[in-house]
Amino acid sequence: xxxxxxxxxxxxxxxxxxxxxxxxxxxxxxxxxxxxxxxxxxxxxxxxxxxxxxxxxxxxxxxxxxxxxxxxxxxxxxxxxxxxxxxxxxxxxxxxxxxxxxxxxxxxxxxxxxxxxxxxxxxxxxxxxxxxxxxxxxxxxxxxxxxxxxxxxxxxxxxxxxxxxxxxxxxxxxxxxxxxxxxxxxxxxxxxxxxxxxxxxxxxxxxxxxxxxxxxxxxxxxxxxxxxxxxxxxxxxxxxxxxxxxxxxxxxxxxxxxxx
Numbered sequence: 001x002x003x004x005x006x007x008x009x010x011x012x013x014x015x016x017x018x019x020x021x022x023x024x025x026x027x028x029x030x031x032x033x034x035x036x037x038x039x040x041x042x043x044x045x046x047x048x049x050x051x052x053x054x055x056x057x058x059x060x061x062x063x064x065x066x067x068x069x070x071x072x073x074x075x076x077x078x079x080x081x082x083x084x085x086x087x088x089x090x091x092x093x094x095x096x097x098x099x100x101x102x103x104x105x106x107x108x109x110x111x112x113x114x115x116x117x118x119x120x121x122x123x124x125x126x127x128x129x130x131x132x133x134x135x136x137x138x139x140x141x142x143x144x145x146x147x148x149x150x151x152x153x154x155x156x157x158x159x160x161x162x163x164x165x166x167x168x169x170x171x172x173x174x175x176x177x178x179x180x181x182x183x184x185x186x187x188x189x190x191x192x193x194x195x196x197x198x199x200x201x202x203x204x205x206x207x208x209x210x211x212x213x214x215x216x217x218x219x220x221x222x223x224x225x226x227x228x229x230x231x232x233x234x235x236x237x238x239x240x241x242x243x244x245x246x247x248x249x250x251x252x253x254x255x256x257x258x259x260x
Contacts, residue, residue: 007044
C-alpha cells in the first residue's frame, strides 16, 4: 500500500520575487516527486500572497487558511508526510516553525522537502540537524535583508497614505503587479453588514456575529463559513475601512476608498 501524503504550496508578496517559485511550479514539482517515489498525493493545499513569517495570537496567521485547513485535516486523511518544495514554504520565522511542527508531531506527520532531501522534523543525526538549521537561518537572513531594503520605500509610501504592500485585507483586492487596492464589492457587502450588526446588537459575541453572517449566506474569500476569529480581524481594522491607513507606527489618510 502506498504512503498517503498531502502537499503544501505558498507564494508571498516578496517571496515569489526572491525565489521565482510560482504556485504552478511548486505544484508540478510536488506532483512529479510523488509519482517518482510512489506516494499517493491526496491533496495540495495552497496560500497565495501570504508571508510564511505571519503569526498571530493563536499561533498561525488567520490569513493562511490553506495551512490551517491542511493541519485540521491531517488526522482524517491519515497521511505520513507533508510534501513541500522547501521548508520556507511552511515557515520563515522560528515561532511559526515551532507551532507548525508541534501540530505535525501531534499527528505523527513528517515534512518532506524536495530541495532539502535529508530534512526531517524528527532528525537525530547531528550533521543533518546542523545543515538544516544553517539552511533555515540563511533563508531567514535573506528574508530580513530583503525586508530591510523594501521597508524604506514602503514607509515613504505609507506616509503619503498609499498601500505599502503585504496581504490585502478582506473587502479589497489588487490587480496582479499593482500596488493599488480597490474595493471588492462582493466582500465590501460583508464588511458593511458586519459593522451594521455590531452597531445594532452591541452585546452580541463574536461567535454570534459570525453565525449571523453565515446565516445571511456570506462566505470568506475561500468560500468557507466565517469564524469568530475572522470576525474579530475585520472589526479590528475599522479605521482602515473608514479610510485611515496604518503601516508600522505610521498613520495617514489613506488613498484607498473607504467601505464604511
